Amino acid sequence: MYPKLSDLINDWFGTNIVLPIQSYGFFLALAFLFGAYFLYRELQRKEKEGLIKPRKKKIQKGKPASVQELATVFIFNFVLGFKIIGGLLNYNSFAQNPQDFLFSSDGSLAGGIILAIAGTAWFYYTKKKKELHPPVWEEVTIHAQDNTWPIVFVAILFGILGAKVFHWFENWEEFSGDPLEALLSFSGMSFYGGLLIAAVAVGFYARKQGIKWWVLFDSVAPSLILSYGIGRIGCHVAGDGDWGIVNTLDKPGWLSFLPDWLWSYNYPHNILNEGIPIPGCTGNHCYELAQGVFPTPVYETIMAILIFLFLWKLRKHIQIPGVLASVYLVLNGTERFLIEKIRINNVFDLWGMKVTQAEVVSVILFATGIFLIIYLTYSYKRNLKHEPGDHLKTGS
Numbered sequence: 282m283y284p285k286l287s288d289l290i291n292d293w294f295g296t297n298i299v300l301p302i303q304s305y306g307f308f309l310a311l312a313f314l315f316g317a318y319f320l321y322r323e324l325q326r327k328e329k330e331g332l333i334k335p336r337k338k339k340i341q342k343g344k345p346a347s348v349q350e351l352a353t354v355f356i357f358n359f360v361l362g363f364k365i366i367g368g369l370l371n372y373n374s375f376a377q378n379p380q381d382f383l384f385s386s387d388g389s390l391a392g393g394i395i396l397a398i399a400g401t402a403w404f405y406y407t408k409k410k411k412e413l414h415p416p417v418w419e420e421v422t423i424h425a426q427d428n429t430w431p432i433v434f435v436a437i438l439f440g441i442l443g444a445k446v447f448h449w450f451e452n453w454e455e456f457s458g459d460p461l462e463a464l465l466s467f468s469g470m471s472f473y474g475g476l477l478i479a480a481v482a483v484g485f486y487a488r489k490q491g492i493k494w495w496v497l498f499d500s501v502a503p504s505l506i507l508s509y510g511i512g513r514i515g516c517h518v519a520g521d522g523d524w525g526i527v528n529t530l531d532k533p534g535w536l537s538f539l540p541d542w543l544w545s546y547n548y549p550h551n552i553l554n555e556g557i558p559i560p561g562c563t564g565n566h567c568y569e570l571a572q573g574v575f576p577t578p579v580y581e582t583i584m585a586i587l588i589f590l591f592l593w594k595l596r597k598h599i600q601i602p603g604v605l606a607s608v609y610l611v612l613n614g615t616e617r618f619l620i621e622k623i624r625i626n627n628v629f630d631l632w633g634m635k636v637t638q639a640e641v642v643s644v645i646l647f648a649t650g651i652f653l654i655i656y657l658t659y660s661y662k663r664n665l666k667h668e669p670g671d672h673l674k675t676g677s
Contacts, residue, residue, distance in 0.1 A: 282520035284552035284566050287376075289518070301368070301379035305552075308515025313433055316508035321429040323500035323596070328425035332496050332602075336423040343413025346405050358400030359393040366392020377565070428490055432501075435486050436479045443478025476505075477642075495603035495657075502609035503592040509613075510585025517578035520551025525575025525623045545573030575623045584616045601661045603653060610650030618643040 283289035286307050287300035327333045367388030368375035375382045480498070487497040516523040528545040536544065549559055549569035556570040592609060599605050617639055626637040 282518065282548055282550045282552065282566070284519050284550070288550070288566075299373070299376040301376040301382075303379070303519065303552075305515040305519040305521055308518065309512055312508040312511035312515075313437065315511055316504035317429055317433045319507060319593075320432065320501060320504040321426045323503070324425040324429060327496055327500055333425040333492055335425065336491055337420055338423050339418050339420050341416050342419050343411060343416035344408075345412050346408040350408075351401055351405065354404045355397045355401045359397035361393075361400075362396025363388035363390065363393030366396070423490075425492070428487075428492070432483055432486065432497075435482050439482035440475035440479035442475075444475030446474055446478070493602065495606065498606040499596070499599075499602060499604075502606045503589055503596065506585050506592065506609060506613060507589040510582045510589065513578040513581045513585065517576060517582070520548040520553065520555075522551075522553050522555065522625070523578050524548060524570075524625060525577040526625055527572045528575045528623075529572060543576060543579060546576045547571075547573045548576075574625070577620055577624045581616065581620055584620075588612045588616065601657050603657045607650045607653035607657065610646045610653070612650075614643040614645075614647030614650060618647065 283292065283304050285300060286302040286304050287298050289304065290300075291297055324333065328335060364383060368379075368382060370389055370392075371382075371387065374387075483497070483501070484494055487494060513523070515521075524546070530545075532539070532541065532544040547556070547570040550562075550566040551568065551570070552566060554566060554568045556568045559567045559569050588609075591612070592605060595608065596605055599608075621637050621640045621643070626639060628635045628637055631641065
C-alpha cells in the first residue's frame with residue numbers, strides 16, 4: 282500500500298522523494314474535482330433546457346477596501362505564511378506527518394508576518410486600482426453552472442461534519458477515549474452520515490439560489506456516485522481499514538483471469554499498521570494483515586463507476602424531476618447493502634438482528650428510492666391529465 286503519494290511514486294520510479302500528500306487525501310481531491318466537472322456540465326444543461334433560470338444580481342463596483350476586508354486578508358495570509366514557510370523550513374518533519382504539523386503550533390512567525398504584509402498590500406493595491414468615485418451598482422447574470430463550486434464547498438464542509446459525527450456514534454468508545462484525536466483525524470468517516478447532512482445543507486443552499494430541490498439532486502446524482510468510487514480508490518491505496526472480512530476461500534476457476542489480490546489481499550504497508558510485521562521492512566508502515574481479506578474498496582469503485590455510467594446515460598431520457606435522484610438512491614442502497622455482507626464494520630443489535638449502521642441506512646435509501654419513483658411518476662401523470670401541455674415545460 283501507499284499511505285503517501287510519494288510512496289507510490291518511489292515504488293514505481295525508483296526515486297526517494299518525500300511529499301506531504303496523503304494518498305487518501307489526493308484521491309479525495311480528485312473525487313471532488315471530477316464530481317465538480319460533471320456537476321458543472323449538468324447544471325449548464327439544465328439551464329439550457331429551462332429547468333434552472335439564470336438569476337440577476339446587483340453588485341457594487343469600485344468600493345475602497347474596508348478595514349474588515351484588510352483584517353481578514355491579513356489574518357488569512359499570516360496563517361498561510363506561518364504554516365507554509367514553517368513547513369518548508371522544517372520540511373522533513375512536515376512531510377513525515379503533515380496532519381500533526383498543520384494542527385500544531387509549529388510554524389514560522391517571520392514567514393507569517395511577511396506573507397501577511399505582502400498579501401494585504403497587494404489586496405489594497407488591486408482594490409485601489411479599481412476604485413471608483415462614487416462606486417457604481419452593476420447588474421450581473423448568475424448562471425446555473427456558476428453555483429458549482431459553492432455547492433461543492435457546502436457539500437465538503439457539511440459532508441465531512443456529518444461523516445465524522447455518524448462515525449463517532451458508530452464508534453463511541455473510540456471517540457470517548459480520545460475526542461481530540463477523533464476530531465482532528467482524517468480517518469474514521471461514515472459515508473452515509475456525510476451524504477445525509479450534506480444533502481440537507483446543499484438543499485438549503487439551492488433553495489436560496491432559486492434552484493428546485495429535485496432538479497438539483499438529479500444534477501448531483503451522477504457526480505455523487507462517481508466521487509464515491511474515486512474516494513474508494515484512495516481507501517484501497519492507503520489501506521485505511523475499509524477492507525472486507527477475511528477471505529481464505531480458493532478463487533473460483535471462472536475468475537482465474539483476475540489477479541489474486543482482487544480476490545484476497547493482505548494490505549501490506551497499510552496506513553493503520555494493522556496486522557503482523559513485514560520481515561525485513563523498516564520505516565513507518567511495515568505491517569500487513571495476517572490473513573487475506575476481500576478488497577472491498579476495489580469492488581465498490583467498480584460498482585460505483587458502473588452506476589455512474591448508467592445514470593449518465595439515463596439522465597437525458599427521464600422526464601420526471603426527482604426520478605434520476607431516486608434511481609441513485611435505489612442503486613446506491615443496493616450496492617452498499619451487498620458489500621456490507623463481506624465488509625468489516627461494527628455490528629449492533631436491532632430487534633434481534635445483527636446489522637451494521639450502513640445496512641440500516643442502505644435499506645432506508647432503497648425503500649425511499651422505490652417510494653419516490655412510484656410517487657413522483659404518479660404525481661407527474663396525474664398533473665398531465667389536469668394540465669395538458671405542461672409536460673413540455675418540465676423534465677429532468
